[in-house]
Amino acid sequence: MLLISALQRELPPQSGPLREVRMIAGGVGRRRAEAAAADAIGWLRPRRVVSIGYGGGLDSALTAGDVVSAHAVLAPDGEQFDAEPPGEPAALLATVDAPLLSAADKAALRERTGAAVVDMEAAGVAAACAEAGVPFAAVKVVTDAADDDLPAGLEPFLRYAAGEGSSLGCAGALLRRPTLIGDLIRLARTSKRCSANLAASLTAQFAATEGNAPSGRG
DSSP states (O other), X not given: OEEEESSGGGSOOSXXXXXXXXXXXXXXXXXXXXXXXXXXXXXXXXXXXXXEEEEEEOSTTOOTTOEEEEEEXXXXXXXXXXXXXXXXXXXXXXXXXXXXXXXXXXXXXXXXXXXXXXXXXXXXXXXHHHHHTOOEEEEEEEEEOTTXXXXXXXXXXXXXXXXXXXXXXXXHHHHHOTTHHHHHHHHHHHHHHHXXXXXXXXXXXXXXXXXXXXXXXX
């Protein structure tokens, strides 16, 4: 079993039911995720790959901290990949190539696709799995609800997290808008809580899988 996230902090602790699960942080964005998944599939030969991590809510019924499994993933070009949901609720997940920072943008994607959650990596992992013939799943935790607008001026920090920006760009953003410090602290607290919820959900799902697996003893 292989879990792939964008960032290291999205990965759960490798203990309990997850002690034998391989985990990698493949980087932010669909292309990085696809390359990381293809490389890992080549040398690890997993029996299943799960794209995990943070996502934005598109369905107004979802709140920050909710964990959702995908029954299918929609790529930016419209290609759809089937997924094997390891838990409930299961919904359509849309992958985009740029972060959606406003409630209006999330509402537009919801109307256009019917997706319940949005991320930036799952379609890349799904494409690598489809190419290799490996079963694919996706489990995402909602970090911002459908009606949440993310703070203005956040873009330099998102680019930095993706490995495309610089610390100077972040410092400049803080100088221009000092109130971002408070916003970043709140976002850090939310992401920490969401990471804990995701880890708990994955642990429970894999515990159930272990409990249903044959023991191998007669």
